Amino acid sequence: MTTSTGARIEADPTLPVIRIVRDFAATPMQLFRAHTDPDLFARWVGPDGMATRIRHWDARSGGAWSYVAARDGQEYGFHGTFHEVRPDRIVQTFTFDGEPDGVALETLLFEDLGDGRSRLRTQSLVESIEGRDAWLRSGMEVGVDQGYAKLEALVAGGHV
Secondary structure (H helix, E strand, C coil): CCCCCCCEEEECCCCCEEEEEEEECCCHHHHHHHHHCHHHHHHHCCCCCCEEEEEEECCCCCCEEEEEEEECCEEEEEEEEEEEEECCEEEEEEEECCCCCCCEEEEEEEEEEECCEEEEEEEEECCCHHHHHHHHHCCHHHHHHHHHHHHHHHHHCCCC
């Protein structure tokens, strides 16, 4: 029996917001750990075939993060600030180094569904509808779906 689902990605029709919802066969604490432990995060984030190298990681309220994802000689850097880090919620900024003016404010919520299952809700607020639509056209859903599948496999394998 499958206890997880693929991610649902929705754009708010009137706001520059992207919402992502996915259920996992994991506890909220496992999901929280996978988002705050730099070694675990690097193992699952992004699409298949990308290697992630953490440049800086301080997962606490007021801390900051930075990583590089690489494939086929191409590197893509990302960075942000952890505004709030709690076991049930992370609020952070997210910026692609190649688009330094495109800062998103992200909220991640870890909801307990019982029986070792959880729901991850993510909301990203970007500067404009055009910016939001550019994110959606970028192929982000592939990275989201493949990354979350890797996360699910890490949990199932007892690594989280």
